[in-house]
Amino acid sequence: MEIKKFHLSLILTNQCNLSCIYCYENNKSKKRMDVDVCKRILAKHLNRPEYDEIEIDFFGGEPFLEFATMKEVCEWVWSNTWKNKYIFFATTNGVLINREIKEWLRKNKNKFWVSLSLDGCRESHNINRSNSFDKIDLKFFKECWPEQTVKMTISKETVDHIYENITFIHSLGYNISGTNFAEGIDWENEKYVRIVTNELEKLCRYYMKHPEVKPVPLIHMAIHKCEDERQKVKWCGCGEHMAAYETDGTECPCTFITPMTFGEKVLHKIHDIDFHNHELFIDEPCFNNCYLDPVCTSCYGANLLSNGKINVRDKSKCALMKIRAVFSAALKAHMILKKPVDTPENRKSLIAIKKINDLYNN
Template structure:
């Protein structure tokens, strides 16, 4: 199965918290509520009936994402819900996915995944070789059947999380994972102890090496870290809205009880209960939100057309969707500049890169966007 683009305007992602339980204690994990309960199926079925049939006008495709914890600890319930959804919504285009640490896959789970290979995509979390992976993920490397994933879902990206104690290994980890048959998508860990004086220079050098790899390997499509929507920076580009993610729009999440949230990062400690009026307020703000206006300090930001704040993590950790982590803002700006530099070289020899979108309008705006990014950098606005 090919890579699933959950950011497409006609695709709705519905995230289901399969279970809060997890068998690992990864050092950078933002999920702190790791208790044992798993999905209440009857309630979720009712919610899904409404969400898909009555509250999804304009969507042509659905992605059902089982979240955790470690989702496969609730395998029997996942299996039951997948079969129900397939029967209930057989007329719709629905893909299933989950992110797993890969350590609890029994032979039964593997067989089921293979039987559903063309509709269910398991995304593996793998940070690099044994030494790098085990630094943060509890000596779990040797428990993962890596070949099972690389052989059966070679086009699907894997989740490669980069933390302060592995930042210097980002490029080498990428190359290692690429060489053993994966499509790695490096992402920076959030809400951890980043030190800009120490880690930013290292990150810049690692980005340069990664971008050079993509330039010199034209058949390898850049991962999400550097494959950025540069066309949005064209002064002539017009967009409906610049929300950086689909939370509350084309992304909806349900906790194990079937309570509705804009995305999984808003799901709070289950012991505190569900505040429906508060979530209604959050949904209302997100619906009205344009240009990240939930954060006044971002109004004049040079990268407002693209950013990667996480409203849910901001809300859960600082009580305010607009209280962005200023450290991540710096990382975002250097990432954007590196992406522009990489694509300026790629666009100079388009025919070498089969994955490039050569649609004239997108090419036009992307080139304009790159020029504008360089102008911002020359004005010290990046």
């Protein structure tokens, strides 16, 4: 039986202690969420009969700027009884995790998980994230949450080090849950297409030589889904099985679509959107004409940022998606040859591999 989960994000602060070069949250302020606002929101969601589990994510800005609030709220929740199962998360740049915070996190590591943003080796990370590499205790995060993944962003300044940065993170013992290309860049530029192709080829060869390492989603796409019957469904639970609360308690569809990123005019425009109507979120030309549509992620906040429409995909990454598909196909073909098991997924994958190569590998 499928577990029904609701993803709840509390934006504790609009401030951040870093100035990452690719940050799209341009409306930062000194606003912070009051403890009582946090408690009111959590009390509302932790007794919801339609869900089995609530995933509670402390967000920002940098959420550990408000550690005192975070600590008080968690301990209040832990001291009470709720209908729903729940777990706490926080996404952090890692810089503020001092001795006091470490002690509290270590004590509660089984019920409070932390996801670290790490953009690769020292040089690339420092370029992207305000020279913060040496301020992060990487061993601490690995010690407390050995199964937790890290998140990585690729900027135009570090794109030519994709292979080096990803393999460096693997050398630390981490898997990578997401490798996002920064927003607001013309990734269709021939220079970037050439660089990404070269970097992903090296990365593909690395995974072929190291089958014990879990491949990053960048070239480990579920290409078999391209052969599934197409359905008009949203990519995520944005505004439906997911909500983010601003510092004043205002509900937003997700952590991307908030006042930190968008002005009142844009937010007002999406106020009346029915987030339960999946058809409103479908990019019809992509759905009808692109073979990769079933595996081409669509971030509705990124769409809104790039072209002002929730449903129209940000086309600046189309070329990159095709490159990713070619190397995902190559890696999947290698895996099947190494372990030729006849499964429905593998049969679909073999068809997808041929089609992807015919369409995009030229």
